Amino acid sequence: MVAALTGCPFVLPFIEVEENVPPAITQSSPGEDQTLFMEREQEVVFVLVQDDDLELDYVWVIDGFGVQGSATPIQAGSQVGSQLVVERLEAYDGRELSVTVYDEQGASDRRAWPIEVPESAR
Amino acid sequence: MSRTRIAIAALLLVGLAGCADYALNKGEYTMDSGTLDGESIALRLDVYPSDATPDLEPQSVLLEDGASWQGLQVDVAPSVRVSGRVTGFVASPIAGDPVVPGSADVPVAAAISMVQEFSVAGGATENDGAGEFQLTVPPGSDYRVEIIPDEPALLPFAVVDIVRLGGDLDLGDVYLDYGVPVWGQVLQDDGQPPRGATARLVDAASGAEGPRVELDGEGWYLLRATPGDYELVIAGREFGNDPTLRRSIAVDDDDGVRLDVDAGPAARVVVEGRLVDELGEPLRSADVEPYRVRLTAQDLPGVNGSLVIETQANSGGLFEAQVIEGTWRIEAIPPYEGLVSPVARTVEVGATALDIGDLVLPDRQLWSALVVDPQGAAAVGALAVARELGFDHYTYSGTVGQDGALELDLPAVPVELTLTPAAEGAAITRLIIDPGGTSEDTGGVVAEDTSRIELSVGVEVAGALVSDEEPVPFALVEVRDALGRLYGTAISDEEGQFQMRVEPTPSDYQ
Numbered sequence: 001m002v003a004a005l006t007g008c009p010f011v012l013p014f015i016e017v018e019e020n021v022p023p024a025i026t027q028s029s030p031g032e033d034q035t036l037f038m039e040r041e042q043e044v045v046f047v048l049v050q051d052d053d054l055e056l057d058y059v060w061v062i063d064g065f066g067v068q069g070s071a072t073p074i075q076a077g078s079q080v081g082s083q084l085v086v087e088r089l090e091a092y093d094g095r096e097l098s099v100t101v102y103d104e105q106g107a108s109d110r111r112a113w114p115i116e117v118p119e120s121a122r
Numbered sequence: 123m124s125r126t127r128i129a130i131a132a133l134l135l136v137g138l139a140g141c142a143d144y145a146l147n148k149g150e151y152t153m154d155s156g157t158l159d160g161e162s163i164a165l166r167l168d169v170y171p172s173d174a175t176p177d178l179e180p181q182s183v184l185l186e187d188g189a190s191w192q193g194l195q196v197d198v199a200p201s202v203r204v205s206g207r208v209t210g211f212v213a214s215p216i217a218g219d220p221v222v223p224g225s226a227d228v229p230v231a232a233a234i235s236m237v238q239e240f241s242v243a244g245g246a247t248e249n250d251g252a253g254e255f256q257l258t259v260p261p262g263s264d265y266r267v268e269i270i271p272d273e274p275a276l277l278p279f280a281v282v283d284i285v286r287l288g289g290d291l292d293l294g295d296v297y298l299d300y301g302v303p304v305w306g307q308v309l310q311d312d313g314q315p316p317r318g319a320t321a322r323l324v325d326a327a328s329g330a331e332g333p334r335v336e337l338d339g340e341g342w343y344l345l346r347a348t349p350g351d352y353e354l355v356i357a358g359r360e361f362g363n364d365p366t367l368r369r370s371i372a373v374d375d376d377d378g379v380r381l382d383v384d385a386g387p388a389a390r391v392v393v394e395g396r397l398v399d400e401l402g403e404p405l406r407s408a409d410v411e412p413y414r415v416r417l418t419a420q421d422l423p424g425v426n427g428s429l430v431i432e433t434q435a436n437s438g439g440l441f442e443a444q445v446i447e448g449t450w451r452i453e454a455i456p457p458y459e460g461l462v463s464p465v466a467r468t469v470e471v472g473a474t475a476l477d478i479g480d481l482v483l484p485d486r487q488l489w490s491a492l493v494v495d496p497q498g499a500a501a502v503g504a505l506a507v508a509r510e511l512g513f514d515h516y517t518y519s520g521t522v523g524q525d526g527a528l529e530l531d532l533p534a535v536p537v538e539l540t541l542t543p544a545a546e547g548a549a550i551t552r553l554i555i556d557p558g559g560t561s562e563d564t565g566g567v568v569a570e571d572t573s574r575i576e577l578s579v580g581v582e583v584a585g586a587l588v589s590d591e592e593p594v595p596f597a598l599v600e601v602r603d604a605l606g607r608l609y610g611t612a613i614s615d616e617e618g619q620f621q622m623r624v625e626p627t628p629s630d631y632q
Contacts, residue, residue: 027596031173039235039246044170044180046598048613055521066410069458069516072611074598075505075542076622079613083598118246119233 022107023051025099027081036097036113038088045097046074046083047111053103058082060099062092062115071099086115093117165191166606168242169198169587170598177201178589178597181260182241184604194585198594201258204284206293208232208253208269210277211300229253230298231272237330239264240606261287266328269296274333277301278346279323281330301346303378304371308341308356310388311424315341318359319385326351326370347373356383358429363390363444365419365427386425390444391471393417395478397439397454399462400485404439411457413483415441420468422448447471454481455513461486463533463558464513484534489557492574493522493541495548500526501577503544508537511554528575534558536568538629541577542611549580549623550610583610584621593618603628 027048030036036043049056060068060082071084082099086092098112165185171178179201185194210230234255235246243262249255259265265284271277278301282293304323308315320334321343327350334357337343343356354371358364364385371381397405397413405413413435419428425446435441435454453466462483469478493501504522508530509515518537522528536556543550553569583601587594595616601609607628612620 027172027174029170029172029598031176034173040237040242040244044242044598046170046172048172048596064410067458069514070509072507072509072517073505073519074611074613075544076611076613076620077615079596079615081613083611119248 020103020105020107021052023049023053023056023101023103023109025101025109025111026050028111030113032111034113036086036115038086038092038115038117041088043086043088044083045086045099045113046081047099047101048074048079048081049101049109051080051101051103053105055104056080057102058099059102060084060097062086063096063098065092065095088117090117164604165583165609166240166602166604167194167196168600168602169196169594170242170600171198171594172596172598174596175589175594178594179243179245179258179260181243181262182238191581191583192585194583196585196587198587198589198597199260199262200589202261202287203256203258203290204236204265204267204287204293205254205256205291206234206296208234208249208255208271208296208298210271210298227295227297230277232298233270233272235268235270237266237268238262239266240604259287261289263287266330267293268330269298270331270333271298272333274322274335274346275344276346278348279330279332280348281325281328283328299348301348302373302376303344304347304352304354304373304381305342305344305378306354306381306383308337308343308367308383308385310385312388314388315339316356316358316362316364316385318362319364320357320359321345322355322357323347323352323371324355326353331355349374354381354383356385356427361432363429363431363446365422365425365429365446367425367427369426386422386427387446389447389473391447391473392442392475393445393450393452393469393471393478394440394442394475395452396480397435397441398480398482400482402480402482405435405456405460405462405483406437406439407435408457411459413439413441413457413460414455415443416453416455417443417445418451418453419446420449420451422446445471447473452478452481453513454483456483458516463535464510465535466512484558486531486533487557488529489532489555489572490527490529491572492526493528493577494526494574495543495545495577496579497547498576500524501541501543501545501548502526504528504548504577505542505544506530507540507542508532508555509540511536511538532557539575540629541575543577543623546621547579547623548577549625551575551577551580551625552627552629578625580623580625582621582623583612585619587614587618587620 025047060071074081092115095115100110102108167183170180209227237244243260245257263286267282269280277298319337322334323332352371354369356367407413417431433443451468455464456462495501506520508518520530541551555572556568597614599612599620609624610622612622614620
């Protein structure tokens with residue numbers, strides 16, 4: 001123990017680290033764990049996000065149909081988010097729609113909904 | 123008037139109580155609600171509630187005559203139930219003992235949907251084994267209920283109008299009368315039917331679509347309809363290359379109507395080509411990121427119909443489609459994550475195969491502008507969204523930087539640029555730009571000098587969303603005019619308040 005105390009005690013200065021808070025999807029339509037029922041010819045799906053970054057990337061995917069390129073970011077006062085208009089296609093029945101939001105540091109949050117196309121619309 | 127319509131008209135009285143003040147009502151459509159640039163425009167709000175208010179459904183609210191666009195108190199109405207039971211004269215019984223067709227009113231399997239004109243409200247469902255159904259929709263005016271039986275050759279479909287829906291409404295028994303047969307044969311010029319094609323009737327007055335039946339092996343179809351005016355639609359099979367044909371047809375109380383349809387030429391001609399980038403390298407499709415080619419008929423001699431064919435380039439960038447002789451617009455559409463632009467070309471297809479050679483998809487290009495607010499200061503933080511006019515309406519977005527600079531990686535086709543300011547005092551500003559100088563007909567005025575863009579002042583649209591005197595937070599609010607053209611988008615805050623400034627020019631994209 002004595003040996004361990006010899007020499008000049010030295011403490012490195014604290015380095016302030018700004019921890020990135022990942023974006024969080026706070027609200028959506030449909031809600032979390034809900035199903036996207038394609039009752040109308042097109043349905044509007046949207047998410048609202050809480051994050052400090054101004055620029056967020058939203059990647060909307062329908063599995064088997066790839067990235068949906070027509071999504072629109074939303075900015076209204078302090079609210080930010082993204083919306084997608086999904087056209088009713090029979091082929092979407094049983095697929096999953098998901099959106100992943102990334103901040104500039106690459107942190108992300110994701111929400112997904114199974115798609116159900118009513119028999120009447122097929 | 124059919125028996126169905128009489129029955130429903132009597133029941134409508136039930137739904138007259140408790141109508142919301144702002145419930146969508148076509149009778150309130152006037153052009154006096156406010157002005158933009160001196161032009162009177164009536165505004166409509168489309169409200170999409172989020173999971174913060176899970177009991178509310180999407181609905182549209184028309185601003186009352188003379189209403190100010192500030193301090194709006196918008197009543198987002200809780201949904202009401204519309205129920206009923208579908209029975210028919212000829213039935214495919216879905217409950218009880220077997221029934222001799224035509225011997226009794228029995229429950230019939232049907233799909234039921236509700237649509238509200240000029241609105242985002244509506245819903246769809248199927249009935250149960252007892253023929254009963256229930257839908258939940260917001261209260262409002264001018265709803266249309268479409269009842270589509272599963273057996274279109276045995277029963278007609280029905281369209282029921284609800285003039286005003288103020289509360290829960292039981293439609294009672296909706297009886298699908300026997301109707302009259304509508305039948306005929308659909309043949310191409312070689313005497314063969316278009317394989318896999320379907321026939322359906324569309325109600326001329328409402329646009330409601332009836333059920334489809336597939337043509338039989340000799341091209342015959344049989345549908346049933348109540349008397350009225352319809353459009354007969356013969357649709358080629360999905361992903362096929364047969365045209366969609368439309369014919370007007372009047373159905374009266376007599377023995378039925380026969381309508382044969384000439385489906386045009388049977389001959390198909392191969393159109394082929396290759397998609398390449400600016401360096402001449404083939405653009406290869408991957409599994410979930412295909413390069414798609416959409417061919418849209420512009421003029422088909424001898425065919426009174428329309429046709430869109432979609433195919434994909436293969437792993438060598440090659441594509442091939444079999445089309446009818448005529449004039450075609452060919453659109454090559456890259457995957458969203460590709461780095462090239464879509465491109466379009468119009469070609470004449472004759473009687474022999476056509477190789478259009480290489481179709482070059484230009485690189486996307488860096489586009490930049492200085493964006494300032496109405497006072498000339500940098501519009502820091504403004505959100506920019508560029509949406510392709512045509513093709514698949516891909517969007518590209520970015521944010522205006524501290525110095526007012528905006529840079530976007532855009533395709534070389536006309537896009538509609540929407541700038542949403544981050545600060546108060548400026549309006550959502552919209553313009554059409556053509557980064558590639560393609561001179562495509564955009565249907566709008568293309569901005570010539572886009573090096574400096576000044577946000578307009580516009581007018582304020584602001585208010586609060588309330589439901590049963592409680593705020594409706596975190597709802598998406600779209601401002602549209604009476605024609606449904608989009609002016610702006612906002613989100614309600616925790617108190618249900620929303621605010622935006624809009625300019626006179628609506629979006630070209632609806």
